[in-house]
Amino acid sequence: MKQLLILSFSVLSAVMVYAQNENDTPSGREPRFSAGVHIGTQGFGVSAAYQLHHRWMAGLATSYAPYGYTATRTLGKNKYDVKMKEQLGNVQALIGWKPFANARSGRFLNTLYINGGVAVFYKQEASATATPREDYQYGDIIIKKEDLGKVDAQVKWKNIAPYGGLALRGLSLGRRFVFNADLGTYYLSKPEVHMTADNLLSENAAQEAAVQKNLDGYRWLPVLQVGVAYNF
Amino acid sequence: MNFKTQIMTKNRISFILLMFLAVVGMIVACTNPFKDLEISVSSNVFKNVVNLEVSSSAGASLDNATIVITGPDAEKIYNAEGKKVFKVTGGFLFLAVDPNVVVSEQAPLNINVAISAANHLGAQIPVKITGAEKIAMRKVVLLNTTSASSEMAVKNTSVSLAPNGTPAADVTVNIPPPAGSAESATITIPAGTQFRDANNNVVSGTDLKVSLIVPKTGSESLAEVFPGGTGLTQPAIQTANGTSAGTLMPGGMSEVSFTLNGTAITNFSKPIDLGIILDPDFVNPGTGQKVKAGDKLSIFSFSSNNPIWKLEQEATVQSLGGKLTVNFTSSHATWFLAGNLVESCSNDLKIKLMADWLKNGVTHPVTVKVYSSAQGNADKLLVQKSVTASDGSELSFDYLPQAPVIVKSFDADGNTLSETTVTNPCNGGLQTISLAASPAAGNPKTTMQLYVRCPNQAQRVTILPTFYLYYKIHGQTGYKLVGIVTNGYISTTLLDPAKKYDFRAVWGATVKDVNDVAVKVDNTATVGDNAAGGEILGTKAGATNLELLKEKCKEAGL
Numbered sequence: 117m118k119q120l121l122i123l124s125f126s127v128l129s130a131v132m133v134y135a136q137n138e139n140d141t142p143s144g145r146e147p148r149f150s151a152g153v154h155i156g157t158q159g160f161g162v163s164a165a166y167q168l169h170h171r172w173m174a175g176l177a178t179s180y181a182p183y184g185y186t187a188t189r190t191l192g193k194n195k196y197d198v199k200m201k202e203q204l205g206n207v208q209a210l211i212g213w214k215p216f217a218n219a220r221s222g223r224f225l226n227t228l229y230i231n232g233g234v235a236v237f238y239k240q241e242a243s244a245t246a247t248p249r250e251d252y253q254y255g256d257i258i259i260k261k262e263d264l265g266k267v268d269a270q271v272k273w274k275n276i277a278p279y280g281g282l283a284l285r286g287l288s289l290g291r292r293f294v295f296n297a298d299l300g301t302y303y304l305s306k307p308e309v310h311m312t313a314d315n316l317l318s319e320n321a322a323q324e325a326a327v328q329k330n331l332d333g334y335r336w337l338p339v340l341q342v343g344v345a346y347n348f
Numbered sequence: 349m350n351f352k353t354q355i356m357t358k359n360r361i362s363f364i365l366l367m368f369l370a371v372v373g374m375i376v377a378c379t380n381p382f383k384d385l386e387i388s389v390s391s392n393v394f395k396n397v398v399n400l401e402v403s404s405s406a407g408a409s410l411d412n413a414t415i416v417i418t419g420p421d422a423e424k425i426y427n428a429e430g431k432k433v434f435k436v437t438g439g440f441l442f443l444a445v446d447p448n449v450v451v452s453e454q455a456p457l458n459i460n461v462a463i464s465a466a467n468h469l470g471a472q473i474p475v476k477i478t479g480a481e482k483i484a485m486r487k488v489v490l491l492n493t494t495s496a497s498s499e500m501a502v503k504n505t506s507v508s509l510a511p512n513g514t515p516a517a518d519v520t521v522n523i524p525p526p527a528g529s530a531e532s533a534t535i536t537i538p539a540g541t542q543f544r545d546a547n548n549n550v551v552s553g554t555d556l557k558v559s560l561i562v563p564k565t566g567s568e569s570l571a572e573v574f575p576g577g578t579g580l581t582q583p584a585i586q587t588a589n590g591t592s593a594g595t596l597m598p599g600g601m602s603e604v605s606f607t608l609n610g611t612a613i614t615n616f617s618k619p620i621d622l623g624i625i626l627d628p629d630f631v632n633p634g635t636g637q638k639v640k641a642g643d644k645l646s647i648f649s650f651s652s653n654n655p656i657w658k659l660e661q662e663a664t665v666q667s668l669g670g671k672l673t674v675n676f677t678s679s680h681a682t683w684f685l686a687g688n689l690v691e692s693c694s695n696d697l698k699i700k701l702m703a704d705w706l707k708n709g710v711t712h713p714v715t716v717k718v719y720s721s722a723q724g725n726a727d728k729l730l731v732q733k734s735v736t737a738s739d740g741s742e743l744s745f746d747y748l749p750q751a752p753v754i755v756k757s758f759d760a761d762g763n764t765l766s767e768t769t770v771t772n773p774c775n776g777g778l779q780t781i782s783l784a785a786s787p788a789a790g791n792p793k794t795t796m797q798l799y800v801r802c803p804n805q806a807q808r809v810t811i812l813p814t815f816y817l818y819y820k821i822h823g824q825t826g827y828k829l830v831g832i833v834t835n836g837y838i839s840t841t842l843l844d845p846a847k848k849y850d851f852r853a854v855w856g857a858t859v860k861d862v863n864d865v866a867v868k869v870d871n872t873a874t875v876g877d878n879a880a881g882g883e884i885l886g887t888k889a890g891a892t893n894l895e896l897l898k899e900k901c902k903e904a905g906l
Contacts, residue, residue, distance in 0.1 A: 192386035246387055254393050255430020257446055267387055316390045323385060330381045 149348045150286075152296065154179070156341020158204055163296075163343065165212075165285070173212035173229060173285060179341075180205040180239070188249055196246040196267075204337075205239035212283060229283040231300060234276065242271040252316075265315025269327055271334075274305035281339060292347040302337040393430070394444035396451050396477055398484045399816065402436045402463060405500065405573060406492035411436050413465040413490070417443070419474075421457035424449045428855060436463075438852065438859035440816070441488075443475070451479035460655070461577070467494045469561070469603065472655030473577025474584075480696075480744050483832060485734045489572040491603075493559055499569045500561060501526040507537075507556040513608070514540045515556075523560040523602070525625070530671060533562050533602035534623040542617035543608045546653060550617070553609030561603040565687075566627050568717075568729040570598070575650040575683050576657060579731030580720075581747040585648070585689060586658040593692035595730060595749035596648060596657060597720065599630035599639050600674065600686045614653065619677035624686050626665065626672040631722040633688045633751070641667040647676050650683040659689070690749035693774030698744045699755065703765075703783035706739040709839045712789050713737070713760045713829040718745055721752040721769065736831040737783070748773040755779070759786035760828050760842055789841040794867050796838050815855035822848040822864045843867045 148167040154160065159181025166174045183202040188195055210233035216225040245268050248261040281300015289295050309331055311324040402410050415434035417425050424446045427434055434441065443461070451457055457477040464470035468490040477484070496502040503523040510516040517539045525532040535558070542550045563570050571579040574596075585594045602624055606613035630639045639645070643665040650657045663674040663686060674686045699716065706712055714737040719726035730753065735743050753773050757766040765783040796817075817838060818827035831838050833853070843849060850863040 189382060191382065192388050194387070194389065196387060198382075244381075248389075252389050254389075255426060256432060257393070257426060257430040257448070259389075259393060259447060263448070264389060316393055317387060319390055320387050323387075326384050327381065330383050330385070334381075 150294065150345040151348070152294075152343050152345025154296065154298075154341045154343025156298065156339060156343075157181075158206070158337075158339050158341060159183075163345070165345070171214045171217045173210075173214070175208075175210040175212065175231075175233075177208045177210070178206065179208070189246075191246065194252065195249040197249050198244055198246045200242070200244045202242040203239045204237065206235040206237045206277075208235040208279060209233050210279065212285065224284075227284045227286050229285050231279070231281050231283050231298070233279045235279055235302060237273070237275045237277065240273050240275065244269045248317075259316070263315060265313060265317040267313040267317050267320050268311065269324075270310045270312075271307045271331060272310075273307050277302040277304045277337070279303075279339070286345075286347075289344065294345050294347060296343045296345055298339055298341045298343075300339045302339065304335045304337055307331045307334050393447050394426075395447055396445040396457075396479055396484075398443045398475055398477060398486065400441040400443065400461065400473070401439060401485065401487045402441050402490070403439060403488070404465070404468060404490050404492050405497060405569075406495040408492065409439070410463070410465050410468070410490060411438070413463050413468075415441060416462040416464075417459055418462065419459040421477075422459050424457060425459055428858075438854050440854050445477055451477055453478045453480060463488065463490060465490055468492055469605075470652050471577055472575075472652055474655075475577075476583065476746070480742075486577075487572055487732075487734065488577060489569070491561060491563075491573050493561065493605075496526070498527050499567045500563045500573075501529075501532070503558075503560045505558050507558055509554045509556050509608075511554065513550070513552040513554065514542055521558050521560060523562050525562065526564050529564045529566075529627070530625060531562055531564060531600050531627050532625045533560055533600075533604075535560070535604055536621040537616075538618050538620065540618065541620065543606060543613040544615045544617070545611055546614045548615070551608045551611045551613060553611070555609050557607045559603075559605045563601055564627070565598040565601055566629055566728070570601075571729045571731060575652075576655065578747070580728060581692065581731045581745075581749070582657055583747055584656050586656055587689070588659065591656070593747040595690045595692060595720070595747070596685060596687060597630075597633050597690060597728060598685045598687040599632070599645060600624040600626040601684065603683045604681050606681050613681055614651070615680040619679045621675065621677055622684060623673050623675045624684065626674065626686060628672055630687070631727060633690055633720075636723075639665055639672055641665050641672060645674055645686045646688060647674070648685040648687070648689075649678070649680070650685070651680065657685070660684075690751055692747040693750055695774050695776035696744040696746045697748050697753075697755075697770065697773040698742065698776075698778045700778055700780045701735075701737050701739075701741045701743075701757065701783055702780055703737070703739050703785075705785045705789060705841070706737060706741075706783070708793075709738070710789075710793055710841055711736045711738050711831040711839065712786060712842065713831060714741075714765065714783065715758045716743060717756050717758065718748060718773075719754045719756065720749065721754050724769070726754040726756065726767075734829070736829070742778075745773075750774055755781065757781060757783055759788045761786075761788040763787055791841050791844045793839060793841050794843045794845070796833070796840075796867075815853050818852040818854070819843065819849045822850050827852050 151164045153162050158179045161177055161179030163175060163177035168174055181204040186197055186199045189198050210231050212229035212231045214229050216228055245266055247266045248264045251261050252259045252264055279300055279302050281298060284297040287295040309324055309328040311321045311327060313321045404410050413436050417434060426444050426446060428442045445451055445457060459475050461473040461475055462470060471488055471490055473488055493502060501523055505521055507519050515537055519537040520534060522534045523532055545551050574580055576582050581595045583593050584591050626639055632639045632643050645663055645665060647660045647663050648657045649660050661676060663676045666673050713734060715732055715734045717732040718730045720728045720730055731745060733743055735741055752769060752771050755768045755770055756764060759765055763786060765786060766781050768781050770779055815833050817830040817833050819830050820827050830840055830842055845867055848864050848866050851865060853860045
């Protein structure tokens with residue numbers, strides 16, 4: 117992980133140096149540094165960006181998302197309350213390239229960036245706990261739902277994930293405030309599923325392979341977020 | 349904007365749209381994480397189970413026996429399907445404790461299981477469930493009243509009564525001893541005796557049927573048929589000092605029963621004379637020596653109407669014609685025992701079985717028998733238990749006598765695996781017993797894994813009921829226990845890959861046979877309807893099995 121981080125920041129530094137050496141650097145009057153806050157599918161967080169060149173931008177952001185909700189699902193013969201929790205926390209380093217740098221491209225396209233980068237997830241856990249919603253009848257016997265047990269599934273990914281996407285940067289809101297928007301995705305490692313269960317549901321832990329198979333494709337973590345920044 | 353710039357702009361817009369669509373596509377292409385996820389409640393809902401293996405002394409099936417569960421905790425007992433219908437199926441009676449009830453040694457459950465069947469003496473079996481053994485196994489043998497054996501003499505005879513329903517003269521009925529035994533019994537009914545039913549009403553008629561049974565009290569099989577259902581150790585024996593647990597040491601026994609014109613007789617207007625000829629090898633616990641003339645023995649009785657052994661009277665041993673006899677009178681028909689009572693321990697004897705050859709998940713059906721000790725040798729079999737043993741298995745025996753006992757362990761073929769003298773079975777300590785390697789378990793370790801796939805389901809069922817698996821060599825008779833199959837898995841060294849076997853699986857009221865099967869070291873099978881894919885439905889009644897599978901899958905919502 118350390119090597120990947122060092123590599124990422126090395127690439128970032130090289131691009132910054134390259135960009136600053138190009139002839140068409142932004143004029144000294146234009147603000148080059150911005151900082152702001154954002155909110156979106158990967159939670160809320162803060163970000164900072166540095167305009168290296170009129171086509172290149174470097175950014176650093178951190179986000180945290182504590183999601184959780186409970187839904188009732190029928191899994192097999194019985195209904196279960198499935199309590200899902202997800203905790204995502206990352207630090208993201210980005211390089212943005214502006215494909216429409218020409219002033220004639222229009223105000224909207226002129227703020228569009230193609231972003232690439234890498235994120236280090238310091239928190240990346242998803243879990244689901246299924247508990248029976250109703251008492252269970254076995255013959256003439258009623259077994260209380262509290263005594264039936266629960267099924268837990270924990271999903272983990274590796275901490276490093278590359279990122280790619282589109283961004284609108286610097287849509288003016290007046291004064292030095294600007295509006296930013298991002299649409300992209302992380303490419304995660306293959307998720308690892310671990311299931312546990314207890315009491316009369318204990319044997320359902322054997323369904324780990326089925327859940328693992330269902331989640332094997334969960335490698336794209338989409339990002340849609342908006343934010344406000346201040347240009348210094 | 350020149351043409352080249354326009355083309356570049358269009359290309360960049362196309363690329364961006366493509367990226368956008370790719371991101372959206374990735375999001376919607378994800379599989380539902382709950383796809384094919386079926387959470388099932390285990391069918392093994394019971395935490396405490398008693399499985400009674402019910403058989404007849406004549407070897408006949410007792411699947412038509414009538415079962416009645418009584419006692420203070422009877423309402424907490426269910427069958428394997430959670431119902432209140434009790435039936436012997438495939439020779440087994442499955443009794444399960446309501447899983448909502450917490451059972452412990454401090455709060456045990458006590459029930460009484462009454463089993464009755466045509467031509468058999470009914471059995472009343474007190475069952476104490478302490479939770480020490482999650483799946484307790486007990487063997488119950490009902491005495492067939494029409495069929496003698498080498499272990500038991502049976503005599504059924506008719507006596508014609510006078511028109512007033514009484515014998516015109518004294519009637520003597522004698523039962524000769526079983527083969528190889530000196531034990532026998534004689535009854536004499538005085539002239540003029542009236543016969544009464546359970547409500548103490550005089551029964552009229554002339555066709556008196558007299559039935560006598562004399563078991564060999566020195567035989568090991570006595571413990572299985574001993575009235576009370578707990579072997580010679582009894583949880584309650586009534587004496588002049590009250591009721592307490594104890595061990596009955598019989599020197600002679602006889603069961604006496606009558607019917608008059610089809611009505612069961614329980615007592616008489618006059619006492620009848622009984623004589624029991626004793627086992628001359630009986631060691632009198634009162635003297636520590638073989639029984640002899642002049643010894644005082646106690647006479648106990650046991651009636652199925654009130655299933656508890658009671659002290660009736662004392663009797664002096666007499667020598668008549670070279671045979672040791674006790675003579676006494678009684679005004680009721682029942683089981684009679686001449687012998688002695690030994691008080692019981694207040695603590696259980698806890699036993700831990702250790703065996704290097706039962707490690708790594710291998711199990712073996714082990715029978716543990718507790719004998720009385722006479723001059724340092726194993727004497728009477730007091731009680732026995734069977735366990736599917738692995739290294740470290742524990743079991744306990746309650747109500748053992750306050751006297752040295754000898755504990756022996758046997759494998760599936762009856763080979764002795766251990767013999768341990770326990771000088772004080774009352775001290776409450778844990779007795780560790782090392783089991784010698786069983787000669788019947790010298791085969792390679794055989795693993796059996798059963799899977800089940802419901803029709804129209806891609807995934808196999810992950811939850812299977814715990815069931816008992818029995819085996820016999822194909823073509824032979826008499827199943828033996830392989831062990832308890834948990835979640836479809838069992839590992840054993842009992843089976844020889846060079847032989848073919850018949851298997852019987854018993855789960856509650858469901859019994860399935862699979863015959864003529866050769867085992868391999870690794871035996872994995874999936875029950876399902878895809879025969880082309882190698883799935884099985886059993887070798888007998890495949891269509892019925894498929895319907896059963898569909899029904900059970902439907903019940904499980906699969």
